[in-house]
Amino acid sequence: MWTGYTVGKKMVGVQIQRIDGKRISIWTMIKRHLISAFVYLTPLLIGAIILTFLNDGPLRAIMTFNEIN
Incomplete structure (x- = not known):
């Protein structure tokens, strides 16, 4: 088993070790993967909350907005 490795780290010879x-x-x-998933998904969740609750009008893409005006 590759403890401390991912496939990419194994290819370049990098290993995660304790201090x-x-x-x-x-x-x-x-634990390391759960913490990193939380760190990476937090901005996406914040963006989804903003789009869901703070949106006043219909959602439009930039191209659609330019075609209307």
Whole structure:
């Protein structure tokens, strides 16, 4: 098993390690992926909330808006 690797990291020889140099556990990898998913999805959720609740008119694409005017 490739503990501390993704396929890309394995190809270039980079490995995730703890500060003391030991290999990370599966639980540490799961926590790392959950935290990164939260960090990356938070702006998308904020944007979805803004579009859903703060929109006053119909949603239009830029091209549609330019064709109307």
